[in-house]
Amino acid sequence: MKKHLKNKIFHIIKDIAETENLQVFVIGGYVRDLIMKRPSKDIDLVVVGNGILLAKKVAEQLKGKPKVTIFKKFGTAMFKYKDFEYEFVGARKESYSSNSRKPAVEKGTIKDDQNRRDLTINALAISLNPKNFGELIDPFGGVQDIENKVIRTPLDPNITFSDDPLRMMRAIRFACQLNFEIFPLTLKAIQQNKERINIISQERITDELNKIILSKKPSKGFKILDKTELLEIIFPELTNLKGVETIDGMSHKDNFLHTLQVLDNISKHTNNLWLRWAAIFHDIAKPATKRFSKHGWTFHSHEFVGKKMIPKIFKKMRLPMNEKMIYVQKLVLLHLRPIALVKTEVTDSAVRRLLFEAGNDTEDLMTLAKADITSKNERKVKQFLINLENVREKLKDVEEKDKIRNWQPPITGEIIMKTFNLKPSKEIGNIKDAIREAILDGIIQNNYDEAYSFMIKEGKKRGYRI
Numbered sequence: 001m002k003k004h005l006k007n008k009i010f011h012i013i014k015d016i017a018e019t020e021n022l023q024v025f026v027i028g029g030y031v032r033d034l035i036m037k038r039p040s041k042d043i044d045l046v047v048v049g050n051g052i053l054l055a056k057k058v059a060e061q062l063k064g065k066p067k068v069t070i071f072k073k074f075g076t077a078m079f080k081y082k083d084f085e086y087e088f089v090g091a092r093k094e095s096y097s098s099n100s101r102k103p104a105v106e107k108g109t110i111k112d113d114q115n116r117r118d119l120t121i122n123a124l125a126i127s128l129n130p131k132n133f134g135e136l137i138d139p140f141g142g143v144q145d146i147e148n149k150v151i152r153t154p155l156d157p158n159i160t161f162s163d164d165p166l167r168m169m170r171a172i173r174f175a176c177q178l179n180f181e182i183f184p185l186t187l188k189a190i191q192q193n194k195e196r197i198n199i200i201s202q203e204r205i206t207d208e209l210n211k212i213i214l215s216k217k218p219s220k221g222f223k224i225l226d227k228t229e230l231l232e233i234i235f236p237e238l239t240n241l242k243g244v245e246t247i248d249g250m251s252h253k254d255n256f257l258h259t260l261q262v263l264d265n266i267s268k269h270t271n272n273l274w275l276r277w278a279a280i281f282h283d284i285a286k287p288a289t290k291r292f293s294k295h296g297w298t299f300h301s302h303e304f305v306g307k308k309m310i311p312k313i314f315k316k317m318r319l320p321m322n323e324k325m326i327y328v329q330k331l332v333l334l335h336l337r338p339i340a341l342v343k344t345e346v347t348d349s350a351v352r353r354l355l356f357e358a359g360n361d362t363e364d365l366m367t368l369a370k371a372d373i374t375s376k377n378e379r380k381v382k383q384f385l386i387n388l389e390n391v392r393e394k395l396k397d398v399e400e401k402d403k404i405r406n407w408q409p410p411i412t413g414e415i416i417m418k419t420f421n422l423k424p425s426k427e428i429g430n431i432k433d434a435i436r437e438a439i440l441d442g443i444i445q446n447n448y449d450e451a452y453s454f455m456i457k458e459g460k461k462r463g464y465r466i
């Protein structure tokens with residue numbers, strides 16, 4: 001591995017380690033990513049001895065002397081230097097109590113430190129010591145597991161997961177991110193220890209979930225979460241979508257698998273986490289709205305109910321209850337609209353309404369609508385895609401002509417009050433709404449003059465004088 005340690009810092013560390021008589025190793029994700037040729041910006045260093053002291057000495061020798069941040073309680077220190085983040089930790093032997101994640105820390109050897117790590121691929125270390133600089137220390141066959149694309153714990157998985165249950169999520173997240181398979185015994189242990197996830201903070205669980213969602217093919221992670229029954233604990237609203245019901249020979253699709261398909265589809269076109277979340281949520285209210293009539297299965301208003309379900313789930317998952325949530329809600333509410341347009345004759349007024357409601361998120365809505373087409377009938381899919389493309393063209397034409405996307409009312413409430421000598425009241429809003437509707441319906445153009453004339457007529461109709 002010597003030739004891979006090009007970073008000058010590694011040599012500085014080696015020299016200091018020698019004079020200070022310390023043993024130092026690069027460990028964890030950086031080594032894994034080095035072997036896998038993935039970019040990595042976090043460099044973890046394990047020191048058999050005092051990590052804080054070493055961090056300080058290294059920083060002193062670097063240009064600009066980066067500021068060392070010390071976490072005394074954990075015996076760790078870190079600094080940032082040229083795009084990289086270096087973290088120095090004393091080698092530890094850890095034991096955990098069963099009802100807490102806070103380990104009782106004891107000093108240990110490099111082997112002890114590797115033992116206590118989550119996965120074999122994350123337990124690899126490279127020596128920075130003069131006598132074997134660059135030597136790979138791989139006690140658990142981590143390199144072999146990288147080659148075989150296997151996720152496995154260094155110790156008995158029941159110990160590793162019970163020690164820190166977040167690692168169950170991490171194992172699944174890495175399997176999804178790297179497209180690896182989880183070793184059968186490791187997988188079994190996740191299922192056996194699933195309840196232990198309850199001692200982990202929601203923020204950390206959601207963090208891992210977001211990483212799964214941002215993977216190339218997120219369905220892989222969700223399917224493992226489901227198989228191990230973790231999903232039912234952390235996201236029951238999603239597992240509720242599972243299953244197919246048949247009455248009188250009529251079935252509906254499995255909305256869980258459909259949702260995962262939509263999520264994979266959308267992930268090919270966007271890295272926007274919130275657009276991917278919108279895909280996850282788009283049919284979330286289908287179980288709540290499911291009905292059977294003689295014509296078959298219906299899920300009336302699932303888009304409205306879905307929009308309403310979102311805040312509670314966001315809150316529980318500690319997702320941000322800000323404009324991101326409002327964006328997800330908006331897309332869920334509108335997700336059927338482009339397809340509904342496809343099914344009818346595409347009128348200018350319907351297109352204007354969609355532009356008005358979707359505003360700057362119109363393209364994202366179209367991306368979601370496209371991802372939502374998952375029929376097995378290829379002919380049907382092809383036709384839908386062509387029709388959706390027509391809608392896209394029409395949206396572009398109407399937007400160019402009418403500028404509805406960032407619609408601002410051409411007539412303000414002030415103007416209405418002044419013209420008819422009215423005091424602030426509900427009626428002002430009603431007149432404004434009437435003007436907006438007339439523009440959206442194409443009765444008048446989206447400009448001041450036409451809107452003004454319309455306002456005069458509308459006011460007179462309501463008995464007001466100029």
Ligand code: CTP
Nearest residue numbers: 028029030042116117118119122123164166167
């Ligand atoms: N680690 C662990 N158990 C955890 C978290 C981390 O054993 N619950 C160890 C692993 O050896 C891991 C290292 O700490 O490689 C660094 O953790 P972290 O920075 O969270 O993960 P990375 O492996 O670097 O990967 P990523 O940056 O993608 O999270």
